[in-house]
Amino acid sequence: MSAAAPRLVVGLGNPGAEYTETRHNAGFRFCERLADKLGVRFSHESRFHGFVANARDAGVWLLMPQTYMNRSGQAVGALARFYRIAPAEILVVHDELDIPPGQLRLKFGGGLGGHNGLKDTSAHLATNDYWRLRIGIGHPGDRNEVVNYVLKPARREEQGQIDEALDRALAAWPMIARGEWNAATTRLNARPAALK
Incomplete structure (x- = not known):
């Protein structure tokens, strides 16, 4: 397991206003909130296929690929x-x-869990050995409903739990x-008291 500090933080998602509030x-x-915390702004960088921010003081780049989820690796690999x-x-x-709303999992490497953004990222990096912060959104209960589920906004209560998880993740950023x-990992992977 690597002990190197991150030099690149990538937030996965889909571009466009119609996807902004989706799970x-x-x-x-997360990346937008981290940029606010670090006092940096995103700008579009076509060579990196996404919105990029350079937090020089923190020594880290932030990236939000604008390639759609299934082609996220194109942006990650380029930068x-x-x-x-x-x-x-x-x-x-x-x-x-596979994680309930409000819970987080930080891990290094491992499987991709069927996540197309991770699959493409791993393909472009030629490895699964990078850090992931998994933000729980819950499962619809029927795998045939997954696409519709992830491309819709969370219910109000669930979104509140997701927002609280994002706050905890930001608190662990230092x-x-x-x-x-x-x-x-110990802090973020612990189940929050409100969900016990």
Whole structure:
């Protein structure tokens, strides 16, 4: 497991106003909040196929691919190659069906859980060995409903839980930024008291 601090944080989602509030855009929402916290603004960078922000003081790039979820790796790979960022220095933030709303999981490497954004990212990085912050959005209960589910906004109560999870993730950012992955994992993977 790598102890390197992240040099690139990627929020996965779909571009366009019609997707802004959907469950699938949880990664975008995290990146937007992190940019606010770090005092940086996104600008469109066509060579990186997305919105990019450079938090120089923190030594980290933020990226929101504008390629649609299934082609996210195109943007991740382009920026990582250009700035010579190793996969172990990348944190990908994404929605996760297999985790209830309000819960988080931080992990390094492992399987892709059927997430098309992760599949494409792994293909472009030629490895699964990068950090992921999984934001729980819950499962509709029927796999045939997954596409409709992720492309719709969460119910009000669930969105509140997701927002609280995003707040907890931001509170752990200083640990992540220092490469204190074990401490961040312990904090973020703990089930919040409100959900027990």
